[in-house]
Amino acid sequence: MARDDAAGRNLAWTDPNCPVARAVDVVGDRWSLLIIRDAMDGARSFTDFQQRTGIARNILADRLRKLVAHGLIAQVEAPTGKRRVYALTPAGKDLFPVIVTLRQWGERHAYDAGETHSVLVDDHGAVVPPVVPVAADGRPLTSDTTTVRKPA
Template sequence: MARKRFDDSNCSVARALNQVGDWWSLLIVLQAMYGTRRFVDFQQELGIAKNILCDRLARLVDNGVLKKVEVGEHGSRFEYRLTEKGRDLFPVVIALRQWGDKWNPAPDDAPLDLRDRATGQPVQTIQVHNADGEPITVRDVFVADAQTPGSKKDFA
């Protein structure tokens, strides 16, 4: 059975996952955040097959998450760099890392100790806040129906 495409869906999550939601794409984005730029380095760091890497890089470039920059003579060398759209995935990647550290920690290793470059302080756990800056959970929100003003649907 073919997977349904959600390019035109009203669901932002489904549309976002169409662009960056598969295993390799998010790992490529993470490596780009670590500073990886060259095809060979992505391949070495991730242990990914060339054809899969080529496909995912092309898709990330097509979707505006990465840009392909010519860095060699006669266009023979390229680097892949995060765009603003790609850099905006930073909180998503950090939230996913924090979720994974909590619910599926590495058995033999401590989680990465992420720290603020300017202060050296640990990065706080990502939370969703209400308009007053108070942390909220899935139980504290509802979906307002833009088509029917005043109506609402529980989120969880």
């Protein structure tokens, strides 16, 4: 088990044809998405990630290694010429819609009335509206109005 291909991808999925399964294989654990979240929020250094997430240091080292191996994060020279820092790659930044939808789901379903939580605001200071999948013609879609078409 835990066989990896040349790109470091695990090959023992239930269904290799399902992009959801492959995505979960990369970020479907307790910490990876929180690391990505913090990277989007400005975290750059090892201890920065460690303190924000509270993850154990050995696990953090392991997750950062995997995220780098999967191409979501890269170690780059710090702009200030100091220590190398972790930065999101385009693939990592592309998880933004996932983080936002997860956040919005959490806001709707993981808080009791009266509990407070942080909110996502845009560069004008306005709250980001709910993200909703739509058809090409603009109709909102749900799990009831979509189906998965298997490859030919």
